[in-house]
Amino acid sequence: MRMPKTPAIQPQQGSHHLGKIEVLPNAIHTIAVQAIIESYGVVGLTAPRLRNGKAVFLPHDHLNQGVQIRIVDDQIIVEVYVALEYGLRISEIAHNIMSAVKFSIEKMLGVPVAQVNVNVQGLSQDLNK
Amino acid sequence: MQELTPHTPGVRLQRLRRITVFDGQDLKKAMLAGAASLEEHREIINALNVFPVPDGDTGSNMFATIQAAFRDVINCDDTSAGVISARLAHGALLGARGNSGVIFSQILRGLAQGLDKKQTFSALDLALALDEAQRLAYRAVIKPVEGTILTVVRETAEAAMASAKRGDDLVSMMQEAIIAARQSVAHTPDLLPTLKQAGVVDAGGQGLCTILEGVWHYVRGESGQVTNASLLTSSTTPILESTVKKGRVKIEEEFGYEVVFLLRGENLDVKGIRQTIIDMGGVSTVVAGDEKMLKIHTHSESPGKILDYGVGLGSLLDINIENLQEQSLTYAAESEAEHAAEEMQPVTHPIATVAVVAGPGFERVFRSIGVTAIVPGGQTMNPSTEELLAAVDAVDARQVILLPNNNNVILSARQVTGLSSKEVFVVPTESMPQGIAALLGFNFEADFEANCEAMAEAASHIQTAEITTAIRTVQVGGVRVREGDFIGLVNGNLVIAGQDIEYVIRETLQRMNIERFEIVTLYFGEGVTRQQAEDTARSIKEKYSHLEIEVVDGGQPHYAYILSAE
Numbered sequence: 001m002r003m004p005k006t007p008a009i010q011p012q013q014g015s016h017h018l019g020k021i022e023v024l025p026n027a028i029h030t031i032a033v034q035a036i037i038e039s040y041g042v043v044g045l046t047a048p049r050l051r052n053g054k055a056v057f058l059p060h061d062h063l064n065q066g067v068q069i070r071i072v073d074d075q076i077i078v079e080v081y082v083a084l085e086y087g088l089r090i091s092e093i094a095h096n097i098m099s100a101v102k103f104s105i106e107k108m109l110g111v112p113v114a115q116v117n118v119n120v121q122g123l124s125q126d127l128n129k
Numbered sequence: 130m131q132e133l134t135p136h137t138p139g140v141r142l143q144r145l146r147r148i149t150v151f152d153g154q155d156l157k158k159a160m161l162a163g164a165a166s167l168e169e170h171r172e173i174i175n176a177l178n179v180f181p182v183p184d185g186d187t188g189s190n191m192f193a194t195i196q197a198a199f200r201d202v203i204n205c206d207d208t209s210a211g212v213i214s215a216r217l218a219h220g221a222l223l224g225a226r227g228n229s230g231v232i233f234s235q236i237l238r239g240l241a242q243g244l245d246k247k248q249t250f251s252a253l254d255l256a257l258a259l260d261e262a263q264r265l266a267y268r269a270v271i272k273p274v275e276g277t278i279l280t281v282v283r284e285t286a287e288a289a290m291a292s293a294k295r296g297d298d299l300v301s302m303m304q305e306a307i308i309a310a311r312q313s314v315a316h317t318p319d320l321l322p323t324l325k326q327a328g329v330v331d332a333g334g335q336g337l338c339t340i341l342e343g344v345w346h347y348v349r350g351e352s353g354q355v356t357n358a359s360l361l362t363s364s365t366t367p368i369l370e371s372t373v374k375k376g377r378v379k380i381e382e383e384f385g386y387e388v389v390f391l392l393r394g395e396n397l398d399v400k401g402i403r404q405t406i407i408d409m410g411g412v413s414t415v416v417a418g419d420e421k422m423l424k425i426h427t428h429s430e431s432p433g434k435i436l437d438y439g440v441g442l443g444s445l446l447d448i449n450i451e452n453l454q455e456q457s458l459t460y461a462a463e464s465e466a467e468h469a470a471e472e473m474q475p476v477t478h479p480i481a482t483v484a485v486v487a488g489p490g491f492e493r494v495f496r497s498i499g500v501t502a503i504v505p506g507g508q509t510m511n512p513s514t515e516e517l518l519a520a521v522d523a524v525d526a527r528q529v530i531l532l533p534n535n536n537n538v539i540l541s542a543r544q545v546t547g548l549s550s551k552e553v554f555v556v557p558t559e560s561m562p563q564g565i566a567a568l569l570g571f572n573f574e575a576d577f578e579a580n581c582e583a584m585a586e587a588a589s590h591i592q593t594a595e596i597t598t599a600i601r602t603v604q605v606g607g608v609r610v611r612e613g614d615f616i617g618l619v620n621g622n623l624v625i626a627g628q629d630i631e632y633v634i635r636e637t638l639q640r641m642n643i644e645r646f647e648i649v650t651l652y653f654g655e656g657v658t659r660q661q662a663e664d665t666a667r668s669i670k671e672k673y674s675h676l677e678i679e680v681v682d683g684g685q686p687h688y689a690y691i692l693s694a695e
Binding site for chain 1: 222224225226228230232235238268270271274
């Protein structure tokens, strides 16, 4: 997998005299993805780039591509690319995603998340109706 | 509603009636009862929040959502269930707040799809709509988390479907549904470990269950009077039991202060901390969270001790302390008055009176002449239709006379007429003295119609003058007013302005043709002492010696004096 070359995060909690702990962006992706797929109103993660102007749903084992992590001054900036359920209040869902992602990463890593940017790339309609 | 079996007073049967069909207005009233139930319990639901869940105050969020749902429905007279449910869903979509609010809006959307184009609906229709609601609710998330509101809506819908397929009517089906919802909520800690650790049930699930409780009470024909029992179904929240508020409250020492704060520390022991706070005299204690961060909610006589204890364990955040004693005193006084008034009324004529009143003195006056219930409010704080509706539904009578006592409240009071299942008549009183006159015209032995007429008649003979201070410079009806001037109003119309209060009172009396009247009652407001009021009364008496003047402590805000003349 091609990951952006970003410095690893070093959690600062407690004292760790035995060695260094580094958390690579891959792990942060997984934490973010878990938080996103449990967020209500999200029907899929999408590729950051549209194809022919349309959102591309990511298959289950490539969900990590729907999240981009940048680390600036030891702070995490998360870009999230999603498709939401049609007929729900998009702004509220986006807020829920932001707080869920920020909360999980901060809880698990103890490193502040500076920004979570939610990019809504499409809406999904119930095709049964 | 159709096929009502006769209501047997005093007998609490499981099956009071049988309902096969509901229309849109029934749906609206049922949902209003659900919203009222949620409003009543929202603080308890807020307290259920396991702190480390990024969804602030579930109770308040869900209530904001259901309020938004009613925005286009409250004044809608359409009887089509399809139209009402679609409007509910649309309002909820626009106003959804928080995770649970978004899920709730999706549930309403599913219901609306299920009831689409239906004028009325049967038990089976509703079961199908609920099934659609749970299907849609699950659809909108990649990985549904069980042990949340999702589980509760699914299990409720399943129970409703099973009941409807057995051929049950709406009453029996809702009974099955509510039982399933309560059980489902009680089981949420088994499905979600964070809930179990924190020792609470899921707040969103409890919110949905609380709404359904309200609906169930409506369907069963008991509007209002929702008990807290539903909130206490979970064996994992035993500590919440002491929060049950009964209809008649005695003032107990245990109210004290409500203390809420977050505690951040290391290796916090949830159970130990909870026990210590209970041992320190904390009532209704909820301690939730994990070893690093806890949310603590308790009621205590001495909030300082609780905070000291917290400081010893770690650092405190978002500290919030409220005086419950004051709140409960007011509540107790109100409920006492309600019950006293009830006891005065002969059982054979259950007509209640509900009045909108501002000021402690006026409250005393209204109570002393037998008002059943009081809704606080008046100028600058008009009570909403919901508040009035709740008061009307809460009184123990089928027929209710409503006294709005303010021009701006009459309209919302009239809306209550259409919303309540009770027979409601609004006597359009424009001031508190008119309300008092109307109430004095109330005759316990007469029937509802005669009373409505007599009270309206009594109110119409009263002239009201009000003395207050102008809040801005303005010219109205030929009277120039500067900010800070005293102004006099007769029956709501501005007649005079001036710097000297005595002058304004004199002129106001003159313009209401005081010579024609015999009795004047002078209600003095919160900024005025009795001595000042007595002096004012004396100077009026000097000018108009034929008047009988009574001075009463009204305690009303904003208005220095309110005068009534008859």
